[in-house]
Amino acid sequence: MEAPDLRVYNTLTKEKEPFRTVDPGKVRMYVCGPTVYKPSHLGHMVGPVIFDTVKRYLTYLGYQVTFVINITDIDDKLIAEAPRQKITVTELAERVTKDYVENLRMLNVTGVDHMPRATHHIPEIRTMIEGLIAKGFAYAASGDVYFDVTKDDDYGKLCHRDPAQLEAGSRIEVSDKKRNPGDFALWKAAKPGEPAWDSPWGQGRPGWHIECSAMSVKLLGQTLDIHGGGLDLQFPHHENELAQSESYHGTTFVRYWMHNGLMKTGAEKMSKSKGNEIVVSELLKRYDPETLRFFLLATHYRRPIDYSEDRLDEVRRGLEGFYRFFERFERITKARFYDLQAPSARSSFEPGQPATEFLVEIVRLWEQFLEHMDDDFNTGGAIGVLYELLTALNRFADSRQLESAAADPADIRALQRGALVLKELSQILGIFHQPPATRETVSNELVSGLVQLILEVRNDARKNRNFALADLIRKRLGELGVSLEDRKEDTIWRLGGTC
């Protein structure tokens, strides 16, 4: 199968291109993960959430996707950080990796198939370096091995700069071991006490970029369909990966280079070295993971995202409308929205016969959503459609009075079909798969019973037009975090206020 309408922006060509994979029906996707020396901040979640969504959409279209995120667990940063925490480099890497994996799990990033570690692939890395030396692209220099950028005639094609530009005004560390200032390390000699592996060039460790080249070919093959990562990795990391891999294999390394925009705090990029990072595990104590995922997907992936708590609160308020609809849906159909089984592959949704105005509208929105996704994974536009879908569903429930006892069963079935579409599309974005923790219903029977009791008292008061008492009860319940909605036949209540 192929997806005739999907177009993907490629950093290499700076254009949106029709999506065609190496093997029809299969997608090999590699995304650069973190160097594990500090707990993840929000910026680290952008790529995983985006590419998890990319995988979900491609899978929805019928592709079989293999998704790899690597872990760089050996690097100067780890070597510097471990002693500060009085632990080994290995312990540090494990601790931080665990934090990262847990954050991904929370954000419902479920599509990762492999998470290879650099230190588990030293032999593969060594082999590749030896090959690069043999082919004349790299050279050993007193324990180090460098890639010679002058031997790669298209070096700079990914970041769209020629090597001369890269050198001009550069602050590249001067090293008399390098033949050219732009040469980068494939292998670094170990200083005493540093973690080290044997190699033909002596004890040492891999350079920063080589592990991605070695691990991606091992797990996915010589040519990747998609290689993703943050925009800040475009140079030097991806440029160097590209140079190594193509020089070594002599084949195209990547068909589509996808770079996500960076998270900003105020005016500046969020980064570990700037110390302005928002640690994910901390943020998750105050916000539902779904709020974070929705926040990340609300902006197109290639644009920068400004972090602020006001913004998260706003996203949360937007989400509330969906949550309230899910409760309404349950009241009407006696079925939980979260239990709906929507098609996980692209369905062919038809309004059916007779085609009601409502279902025709649903089909229209369903198509619009997919058009947005086809346009370089435009999740922001797609979310806009989700809101329109929400309004359409509520409008239908209102106009057909679906909450009254006299509701037409055919109308209820139509609502269920509409909700099923919302479910189908939500799955593509990886949202609404379970109720957010903060909205979980009260499991304590005593509390529910007491609230029910007080509501009966209050409704009695209302019948007797004792509104002062009724309003007092509502006010006091509100202060306890219980908000009320008086409806025709009954009063419903929920935790979490009216936000």
Next chain:
RNA sequence: GGCCCCUUCGCCAAGCGGUAAGGCAGCGGAUUGCAAAUCCGCCAUCCCCGGUUCGAAUCCGGGAGGGGCCUCCA
């Protein structure tokens, strides 16, 4: 200094040559005992100046402002 990118309603945001999605906030209405929730309606001509075009937020040139990379970074 060099190379990229961005600038759309109070805030967030889609838009990729055909006459400005959506959300939040706000205002008005329906509904309600009053609220809440929901629905309906109102709410921008797209940083500035030129140009191309029958037609531009969308293309080209110049200017202003912001950001990224050139050094570890998702």
